[in-house]
Amino acid sequence: MEELRNALHAAAADPPPTGIDLDELIAGTRRRTRLRYALGTTVGALAMVVGAVAAPTVLAPSGGLGAGGPGAPPVCPQVTPTTTARPDRTGEPTLPDEPCGTAAGRLTAALDASLRTVLPGWTATNDEHPSGPVRFARQAVDAAPDGYLADVDVRRGAEFHIVLVQVSTHAGIDPATACRQQTLGPADTCQVHVEAGGEVLLTGTVPTLAGSSAGLGGYWVTDLRPDGTCVTVLGSQALTLDRITRIARTPGLTLFP
Amino acid sequence: MTDVAGYREYVTGRMDRLRRTAYLLCGDWHTADDLVSTALVKLLRHWSRVSAMENIDAYARRVLLRAWLDERRRPWRREQFRAQVPDRAASPGYDVADRLAVLELLAHLPARRRAVLVLRFFCDLSVEETAEALGCTTGTVKSQTARGLSALRTRLGAVGSPEEITWKN
Numbered sequence: 204m205e206e207l208r209n210a211l212h213a214a215a216a217d218p219p220p221t222g223i224d225l226d227e228l229i230a231g232t233r234r235r236t237r238l239r240y241a242l243g244t245t246v247g248a249l250a251m252v253v254g255a256v257a258a259p260t261v262l263a264p265s266g267g268l269g270a271g272g273p274g275a276p277p278v279c280p281q282v283t284p285t286t287t288a289r290p291d292r293t294g295e296p297t298l299p300d301e302p303c304g305t306a307a308g309r310l311t312a313a314l315d316a317s318l319r320t321v322l323p324g325w326t327a328t329n330d331e332h333p334s335g336p337v338r339f340a341r342q343a344v345d346a347a348p349d350g351y352l353a354d355v356d357v358r359r360g361a362e363f364h365i366v367l368v369q370v371s372t373h374a375g376i377d378p379a380t381a382c383r384q385q386t387l388g389p390a391d392t393c394q395v396h397v398e399a400g401g402e403v404l405l406t407g408t409v410p411t412l413a414g415s416s417a418g419l420g421g422y423w424v425t426d427l428r429p430d431g432t433c434v435t436v437l438g439s440q441a442l443t444l445d446r447i448t449r450i451a452r453t454p455g456l457t458l459f460p
Numbered sequence: 461m462t463d464v465a466g467y468r469e470y471v472t473g474r475m476d477r478l479r480r481t482a483y484l485l486c487g488d489w490h491t492a493d494d495l496v497s498t499a500l501v502k503l504l505r506h507w508s509r510v511s512a513m514e515n516i517d518a519y520a521r522r523v524l525l526r527a528w529l530d531e532r533r534r535p536w537r538r539e540q541f542r543a544q545v546p547d548r549a550a551s552p553g554y555d556v557a558d559r560l561a562v563l564e565l566l567a568h569l570p571a572r573r574r575a576v577l578v579l580r581f582f583c584d585l586s587v588e589e590t591a592e593a594l595g596c597t598t599g600t601v602k603s604q605t606a607r608g609l610s611a612l613r614t615r616l617g618a619v620g621s622p623e624e625i626t627w628k629n
Binding site: 204207208210211212213214215218219221222223225228229232 | 464467468471472475476479480481483484489490492493496497500501504505562563577578581582584609612
């Protein structure tokens with residue numbers, strides 16, 4: 204046994220310098236975590252206020268409790284006792300009455316089809332452990348407006364990127380001032396594009412993004428739709444702004460079918 | 461992510477060990493770095509909870525193992541257990557051929573059996589700790605260890621590997 208032990212230690216001896224940049228990893232993860240829970244929300248002053256009062260959530264089970272596989276968090280969180288007061292969300296847009304499970308399934312199907320179209324040849328899974336099919340899950344934070352989040356891992360050969368897709372309500376976003384109200388870093392950018400029919404696209408860049416083989420920054424696109432739906436997609440720059448925009452504008456990604 | 465300094469201190473002290481473990485599991489340093497990165501991101505996401513754990517190392521190892529097993533389940537996984545010359549000098553007592561032979565032998569084992577051997581004989585975990593890390597029973601660990609060692613012996617006999625890695629039970 205000692206010989207096996209020695210052989211294993213010898214085999215792993217003298218590793219080459221690591222490609223892991225801890226500072227980058229921490230910065231990227233913090234940015235991603237912030238974006239994951241607050242990207243859609245930081246696009247509006249109201250959401251920023253709510254975001255400052257981040258608290259555990261109590262979400263009413265309004266539909267089926269789908270799951271992404273053994274060990275995966277539930278798609279629709281169940282009610283749990285809490286002593287934490289919910290933030291006052293009076294006046295904030297609320298989700299339609301569609302059951303959570305139904306909405307999550309519908310949005311998942313729409314995103315799945317969109318990814319196949321926009322990223323042909325890529326394989327998409329969810330980015331949770333254990334990984335499984337792409338899926339939307341109800342966001343379990345009061346810091347963000349009610350909505351659904353898909354944490355997607357897209358791969359093609361050795362190349363991989365994380366794509367975050369959030370579908371929520373507008374949460375009082377004013378397109379005229381949205382970029383000024385964002386919590387932008389010095390290297391972040393934000394632009395507003397008003398489309399025909401009342402659709403407003405906010406696009407921007409973030410300098411670093413964890414979870415990408417390319418080690419590049421990311422693009423984010425927020426699609427404010429006339430029906431009240433807000434779709435935000437964040438992905439690596441390697442996926443191109445055009446593709447990320449096409450995913451964000453997927454017609455089926457709506458809260459009001 | 462409230463205690464980034466604590467996280468940084470922990471990771472700085474464990475990075476090397478995690479990389480070596482990942483390397484023995486997957487067989488190449490680039491993938492090892494990918495696996496460790498994945499594990500470190502997950503560790504950071506839950507650091508406020510993880511840092512309160514009694515045995516953070518066990519949790520980190522479990523996350524790394526899951527990342528690797530998860531990676532292996534993916535259809536596009538990159539298996540690179542090939543005769544690839546390391547870009548660093550070999551350590552004294554084992555030449556490059558010996559080290560490659562070890563990796564080759566491990567590569568031919570089923571994933572969980574390989575993990576059992578790495579955890580027990582590289583990470584020096586007990587049967588109980590290995591069972592906990594892999595989420596299986598101690599009986600499974602014992603049987604996987606026996607089968608893994610047996611398979612290594614069989615392959616050593618077949619390929620006539622160097623004497624230095626002729627392991628005895």
